[in-house]
Amino acid sequence: MxxxxxxxxxxxxxxxxxxxxxxxxxxxxxxxxxxxxYWATGYDxxxxxxxxxxxxxxxxxxxxxxxxxxxxxxRHTSDIADVRVWVDRADAGPVAQLADMLADLGLLGGxxxxxxxxxxxxxxxxxALDAGLAGRGxxxxxxxxxxxxxVVKSPAEIAFVRKAAAxxxxxxxxxxxxIRPGADEGRVLAALQGSIFAAGGDYPGNEVIIGSGEDALLxxxxxGRRILAADDQLTLEFAxxxxxxxxxxxxxxxVGRPRPRHVELHAAxxxxxxxxxxxxxxxxxxxxxFDAHAAAMDARGLAAHRLAACGYSLGARFTPSWMEWPMFYxxxxxxxxxxxxxxxxxxxxxxxxxxxxCVGRSYLTTTGAPEPLSRLPLAxxxxx
Numbered sequence: 078m079x080x081x082x083x084x085x086x087x088x089x090x091x092x093x094x095x096x097x098x099x100x101x102x103x104x105x106x107x108x109x110x111x112x113x114x115y116w117a118t119g120y121d122x123x124x125x126x127x128x129x130x131x132x133x134x135x136x137x138x139x140x141x142x143x144x145x146x147x148x149x150x151x152r153h154t155s156d157i158a159d160v161r162v163w164v165d166r167a168d169a170g171p172v173a174q175l176a177d178m179l180a181d182l183g184l185l186g187g188x189x190x191x192x193x194x195x196x197x198x199x200x201x202x203x204x205a206l207d208a209g210l211a212g213r214g215x216x217x218x219x220x221x222x223x224x225x226x227x228v229v230k231s232p233a234e235i236a237f238v239r240k241a242a243a244x245x246x247x248x249x250x251x252x253x254x255x256i257r258p259g260a261d262e263g264r265v266l267a268a269l270q271g272s273i274f275a276a277g278g279d280y281p282g283n284e285v286i287i288g289s290g291e292d293a294l295l296x297x298x299x300x301g302r303r304i305l306a307a308d309d310q311l312t313l314e315f316a317x318x319x320x321x322x323x324x325x326x327x328x329x330x331x332v333g334r335p336r337p338r339h340v341e342l343h344a345a346x347x348x349x350x351x352x353x354x355x356x357x358x359x360x361x362x363x364x365x366x367f368d369a370h371a372a373a374m375d376a377r378g379l380a381a382h383r384l385a386a387c388g389y390s391l392g393a394r395f396t397p398s399w400m401e402w403p404m405f406y407x408x409x410x411x412x413x414x415x416x417x418x419x420x421x422x423x424x425x426x427x428x429x430x431x432x433x434x435c436v437g438r439s440y441l442t443t444t445g446a447p448e449p450l451s452r453l454p455l456a457x458x459x460x461x
Contacts, residue, residue: 107190256460296424310331310433313326339457
């Protein structure tokens with residue numbers, strides 16, 4: 078088996094999982110989130126785009142229902158002993174076969190938690206699940222059960238995150254070596270992502286965000302590459318990834334001479350990041366962290382140019398997003414505790430002047446001040 082952690086690590090995770098299942102008065106949990114399955118068993122696939130379910134009983138028994146294409150994947154990448162295959166046919170769907178599996182596990186008719194809030198369970202499949210198990214037990218939304226267990230990282234996970242952070246730093250250096258007037262965004266992107274791949278890293282949970290000129294004001298990937306002008310701006314948001322564990326970075330790079338607005342917004346972003354670091358400590362909430370960010374930017378008259386969130390937790394994630402629960406937004410009561418990996422992004426997009434300025438990096442929370450996981454300086458990156 079191609080497992081990335083030792084047996085003791087997985088045993089500790091599953092002990093915490095079954096304890097949480099019992100604490101909620103559940104007989105079992107139906108996992109549809111790929112990251113939950115990966116965390117609990119090592120199972121590594123993108124086959125969650127189809128119907129698959131890992132059922133875990135309160136007694137620790139578990140079985141995976143998946144498609145034939147993932148049978149060998151499960152056996153090779155996980156420690157799941159009981160792997161079953163559902164087969165498309167006219168007279169039955171996967172939910173009927175799931176019910177049979179639950180019956181074998183002694184879970185059919187019980188009170189079962191379901192991971193509804195995941196890209197691994199489409200609305201169509203969720204409706205089929207509810208209909209197929211109606212009257213055969215109680216289904217309750219337990220989407221938050223595993224994320225609550227995953228948000229604080231073990232020492233072994235933190236080691237992977239540190240590796241991911243080192244890959245991110247090296248990738249930024251590789252990208253900077255390509256950034257210059259007349260450079261092709263495609264070569265910048267190839268250098269950045271190629272650096273991570275060459276070092277043994279993985280694909281990120283979502284596309285690298287890259288955009289120059291007007292596109293530097295976008296917070297999402299879009300297709301189409303551009304040639305950098307003599308005076309330009311380029312925004313990069315990406316993550317180093319090691320064994321699916323992410324460490325994100327964000328920078329706006331100025332090509333040529335920075336405009337005064339670039340310098341002004343960069344100073345504001347650094348002020349906000351410093352305020353965020355002060356609030357990112359035990360005893361404070363995710364809402365407090367957002368408020369620190371907003372207050373620093375709003376004091377400079379930049380409320381119209383900032384976002385309504387300023388970061389989120391990171392971990393082992395799969396497509397379509399590397400973002401984890403919880404997120405920094407107003408009034409979020411989730412507590413900051415030691416052992417979290419958190420990405421804070423200070424994003425300023427001034428559409429009036431066409432100026433972008435973003436600074437972001439990942440942190441490990443401690444018993445005191447958060448530890449930045451990046452070695453990169455926070456000075457404004459400028460290439461002539």
